[in-house]
Amino acid sequence: MSHSITSIVRAIKDSALAKLRITAANGEILHIDSIYKESESPSFFLVFAPHAFPKDAEVKQKCSVAISSGEDPITLTAVVESFKGDRSLEMRAVDTIDPVSLREYFRVTVSTPIHASFQPTEEDTRQRPWQAHGTTIDLSGTGVLAVFPIEFENKNNIFLDLTMPDGSQRVSCVGRVVRVKKLRKARYQIALHFEHISRKNRDIIITACLQEQRRQLRLRMESM
Known part of the structure; x- marks a missing residue:
């Protein structure tokens, strides 16, 4: 060693x-x-x-x-x-x-609002715009798992707007769908990878994840 x-x-x-x-x-x-x-x-x-x-x-x-x-x-x-x-x-x-x-590695279980939307380019008339409001399940600096009321019509170039767990900041980025699971009551669990995100916004997410991890762990240990 x-x-x-x-x-x-x-x-x-x-x-x-x-x-x-x-x-x-x-x-x-x-x-x-x-x-x-x-x-x-x-x-x-x-x-x-x-x-x-x-x-x-x-x-x-x-x-x-x-x-x-x-x-x-x-x-x-x-x-x-x-x-x-x-x-x-x-x-x-x-x-x-x-x-x-x-x-x-700093992925935390957290429930916070997320908005997803898609806007087609002028050259692509076969696709249509859509948007959906959801709630996150877990969050990391590279992606998010969330529940939405619809299955996305597109897999790529999804615009995402996330509210950080403490509500103090919002982050925008572009993601792609990596996994979809249909749930009961017409809901969909969708995993998204952040494809285009600024360094500043990624750092905001990582910092929020670390803070939320510490908060959750302290609560667990206090209840032991």
């Missing part, structure tokens, strides 16, 4: 907020909130809220851990070493991940 990764893990503050990205036995990618606890570096522990961690996750698999430590979050590639009861994992860090990729 390199001296650098050992030093990085040793410098992380005990009880920092963390998010684990792990693959369940059925192949589903899970993002789970936790608390970082110190051990002998490069090993560390993650502590979860009751019933938050899947019992069928495999030991020795590699996963990602994003930790809110200091001003800049740290993302580690780590191996699951062992289970410590039903609420704690022993982990071993093997590498760090480029901070630019952090936006992929």
Whole structure:
């Protein structure tokens, strides 16, 4: 193990907020909130809220851990070493991940208004304009999952207007549909990837996700 990764893990503050990205036995990618606890570096522990961690996750698999430590979050590639009861994992860090990729991991479950619309170009008369108001399910710096009352007539060049979770800011960007699931009561769960978004707006979303993650985790830990 390199001296650098050992030093990085040793410098992380005990009880920092963390998010684990792990693959369940059925192949589903899970993002789970936790608390970082110190051990002998490069090993560390993650502590979860009751019933938050899947019992069928495999030991020795590699996963990602994003930790809110200091001003800049740290993302580690780590191996699951062992289970410590039903609420704690022993982990071993093997590498760090480029901070630019952090936006992929900071996805939060949040319900906030979203407006989607499409406006065809003058050259394309076969398509028609439409718009729909929905509610987000989760949000990250690269995309959003939301529920809408209609299925979109187009898959690309969808204009999106999102209200941040605290209601203080709104962000606009252009996205494309990556997945659609029909729900009951004529509703559609639609996943969208942000295709064209300014750096400023992406940073606003990432900051909002981090703030919301901290808020939700504190609430969970206070109720334990």
